[in-house]
Amino acid sequence: MGSVLAGVLQLLALIGALALAYIPLGNYMAKVYSSDKHWRVEKWTYRAIGANPDAEMTWTAYLRGVLAFSAVGVLFLYLLQRIQGILPGSLGFDSVNPAQSFNTAVSFVTNTNWQSYYGEQTMGHVVQTAGLAVQNFVSAAVGIAVAVALVRGFARSRTGELGNFWADLVRGTIRILVPGAAIAAIVLVACGVIQNFSGIHEVGQFMGGTQQWNGGAVASQEAIKEFGTNGGGYFNANSAHPFENPTPFTNLFEIFLLLVIPFSLTRTFGVMVGSVKQGYAILATMATIWVGFVGLMMWTEFAHHGPALHLAGGAMEGKEVRFGVGSSSIFAVSTTLTSTGAVDSFHSSFTGLGGGITILGMQLGEIAPGGTGSGLYGMLIMAVIAVFIAGLMVGRTPEYLGKKIGTREIKLAACYILITPALVLVLAAISMALPTPPHSMLNSGAHGFSEVLYAFTSAANNNGSAFAGLNANTDWYNTMLGVAMLLGRFLPMVFVLALAGSLAEQRPVPETAGTLRTNKPLFVGLLVGAILIITGLTYFPALALGPLAEGLAS
Amino acid sequence: MxxxxxxxxxxxxxxxxxxxxxxxxxxxxxxxxxxxxxxxxxxxxxxGSEIRADGKVVGSSLIGQSYNLPLKKGQETPEPDLKWFQGRPQNGLGTNSVNTQYKLILSGATNLSADSKVLVQQVKDAQAAVIKDNSVPGYTVKRSQVPADAVTSSGSGLDPDISPAYADLQVHRVAARNGLSVAQVQKLVDEQTKGRTLGFVGEPRVNVLELNIALKALAAKG
Missing domain, CATH: 1.20.5 (Single alpha-helices involved in coiled-coils or other helix-helix interfaces)
Structure with missing residues (x-):
């Protein structure tokens, strides 16, 4: 069997596995966020928080909950790193410096998991498990909570009530993420991912002498890192490291984990708005873009253009033999079309066009299928834009799911889609214009610019992967990327929740012969088109200077 | 307020x-x-999937190692010990810079771009070395035979595997250096070659440490 065919078969197997999980997981998540019953452990938690889980919140109260919880999360994680030097189980690692602690704290709370540090020589057991991995859970749960609040906005009418943030946070963590991650972690250990609390470990070598490794709770962190679309590696090499991703099977399994919640949430959405077909339309849009991008990536990586790869006879720089080109291509596309940012191969050494595909994937806003929760709300915002465009064409007030898309709604959606491009383009331009920040580039020419563009694209879209040649551990990048991550995460949430509040207050408009059928293939086509055109026009000039220039030259 | x-x-x-x-x-x-x-x-x-040979731990089956001769005086980069099968280049591996009380392995890739002159040079040098090292009397390696994984660094720098093509290419050299027949060593490589999981997941591969342990046993038997 050829490598190309094997790559395609792996893609088909992945699609099959995701399809099998779609209905049960999607329905289960709908039940989690609709149920009246509280588990006992949840009741204890609510008592500890001092919150009434049955109290409905307006959009502003919901937002305050999100912001307060996240602010505390940043502060806690910052302090934990600052005192690492005196914590037990720190393997002798020092406290992390202020700029890097800020960057890392923001990075994990915003579900970005950008890492300007080297995992194996910076973070001890306590910071990894009780700091970073905790945010892997709760930042994912916050994302899903906000998405569910938006779905409730569509599903409810004549009310200001969007649910209870504390209940959504706790249920998402305890009923979905913890059980899923626990099962996944055991599967990973069974395949060779390490899980221990030993210190620095010295073992003999074949040729004599010794080598030193870190022990660590890697499997438990790896599982939630993918399942919660986080992406922060225990080791510097992330999911390329054999202790994080030891076999071809674990590679496919990790891709499955990082896609399964975002795809299945479209089912949750369909169930909660009372029409699973609406969910299928959103799913079809996501799947079209994802499969299309994987196809393009495999084509360019197998073709291995670019002087060095051409000379080598294959695009194996930065890729592992056990995964090969096919499986690495699927991983690279899946991690950048979600907010994951884990890598099993290093994007900087991909072909010029392949690197461009990873950047464009993030720039689409990570909505195909996107991060846990953030993918669904990002895609629903694009759906609002798409029905608005369709409404303009036929000259009638647009509606989506029985809700009118009026001036207020379209303003909020427009603000949402403007934030990340503004952050990416402005901050990348400033970094190129200032005298020192360009010194961080490893490669020269178009690829050097791509490294900076990639960094801000990744941060503002809360992805976390990198063209990792860029030395991002400077005060400028630690601070500015931190700011991009914060604004890129929480400003969009403000608009999403405001939109949810405004939709929930409306009374539903009855469907007429003139209503755009948003559950039909025509709408899927319109939505895919709107996404590609809006993003394409926004980022085309920047892409032309970076990856397109590099890709077309070779 | x-x-x-x-x-x-x-x-x-x-x-x-x-x-x-x-x-x-x-x-x-x-x-x-x-x-x-x-x-x-x-x-x-x-x-960590530690692996033992002759009663002592010789590494992890998951973590790639280097098989070099000891450094000679004044030498900065060690030479490969051609008696053993060689793994992939490890140009992306870093050294521990933060917490220097340990000599930790710092995993990583080169992150060099496809159009990087540095990477082109690395690939050229690696190809020349593979051809020189593996050409023995009666068996000359051609450039077109050298597979991509033999001349590129992996994502982790710790890739434990090489492609079967790269293992095959080393058979003549390893046989000559160990006083074994080509057929014996080829048989060993074939036994150590893992196919794709379920026939389609991942790529075929040979674990270099496991291969060298088996080789050592075979050479000891004579």
Missing amino acids: NNSVLNTGRLLWAGLRALLVLTLVTGVIYPLAVTGVAQALFHDKAN
């Missing part, structure tokens, strides 16, 4: 308590429970 400060304070206090409870669940109970199950059911794997 006072009221809103008070409300914000109350909200942050609730947030902190939520974080602490969830830290207990996801940051303490969860990792400890997973560790308990992992250590009980998959003890060897949870501790």
Whole structure:
């Protein structure tokens, strides 16, 4: 069997596995966020928080909950790193410096998991498990909570009530993420991912002498890192490291984990708005873009253009033999079309066009299928834009799911889609214009610019992967990327929740012969088109200077 | 004003308590429970898949090693010990810079771009070395025979595997250096070659450490 065919078969197997999980997981998540019953452990938690889980919140109260919880999360994680030097189980690692602690704290709370540090020589057991991995859970749960609040906005009418943030946070963590991650972690250990609390470990070598490794709770962190679309590696090499991703099977399994919640949430959405077909339309849009991008990536990586790869006879720089080109291509596309940012191969050494595909994937806003929760709300915002465009064409007030898309709604959606491009383009331009920040580039020419563009694209879209040649551990990048991550995460949430509040207050408009059928293939086509055109026009000039220039030259 | 400060304070206090409870669940109970199950059911794997030869640990089957001769005086880069099968280049591996009381392996890739002159030179040098090292009397390696994985660095720098093509290419050299027949060594490589999982997942590969351990045993038998 050829490598190309094997790559395609792996893609088909992945699609099959995701399809099998779609209905049960999607329905289960709908039940989690609709149920009246509280588990006992949840009741204890609510008592500890001092919150009434049955109290409905307006959009502003919901937002305050999100912001307060996240602010505390940043502060806690910052302090934990600052005192690492005196914590037990720190393997002798020092406290992390202020700029890097800020960057890392923001990075994990915003579900970005950008890492300007080297995992194996910076973070001890306590910071990894009780700091970073905790945010892997709760930042994912916050994302899903906000998405569910938006779905409730569509599903409810004549009310200001969007649910209870504390209940959504706790249920998402305890009923979905913890059980899923626990099962996944055991599967990973069974395949060779390490899980221990030993210190620095010295073992003999074949040729004599010794080598030193870190022990660590890697499997438990790896599982939630993918399942919660986080992406922060225990080791510097992330999911390329054999202790994080030891076999071809674990590679496919990790891709499955990082896609399964975002795809299945479209089912949750369909169930909660009372029409699973609406969910299928959103799913079809996501799947079209994802499969299309994987196809393009495999084509360019197998073709291995670019002087060095051409000379080598294959695009194996930065890729592992056990995964090969096919499986690495699927991983690279899946991690950048979600907010994951884990890598099993290093994007900087991909072909010029392949690197461009990873950047464009993030720039689409990570909505195909996107991060846990953030993918669904990002895609629903694009759906609002798409029905608005369709409404303009036929000259009638647009509606989506029985809700009118009026001036207020379209303003909020427009603000949402403007934030990340503004952050990416402005901050990348400033970094190129200032005298020192360009010194961080490893490669020269178009690829050097791509490294900076990639960094801000990744941060503002809360992805976390990198063209990792860029030395991002400077005060400028630690601070500015931190700011991009914060604004890129929480400003969009403000608009999403405001939109949810405004939709929930409306009374539903009855469907007429003139209503755009948003559950039909025509709408899927319109939505895919709107996404590609809006993003394409926004980022085309920047892409032309970076990856397109590099890709077309070779 | 006072009221809103008070409300914000109350909200942050609730947030902190939520974080602490969830830290207990996801940051303490969860990792400890997973560790308990992992250590009980998959003890060897949870501790790094260590591999033994002649009664002592010689590494992990998952972590690639280098098979070099000891450094000679004045030498900066070691030469490969051609008696053993060689793994992939490791140009992306870093050295421990933060916490220098240890000599930790710092995993990583080169991150050099496809149009990088540095990478072109690395590939050229690696190709020349592979051709020179593996050409023995009666067997000349052609450039077109050198597979991509033999001249590129992996993502982790710790790739434990090479492609079967690269292993095959080393057979003549290894046989000559160890006083074994080509057929014997080729048989060894074929035995150590792993196919794709279920026939289609991943790529065929040979684990270099396991191959060298088997080679050592074979050479000792004569």
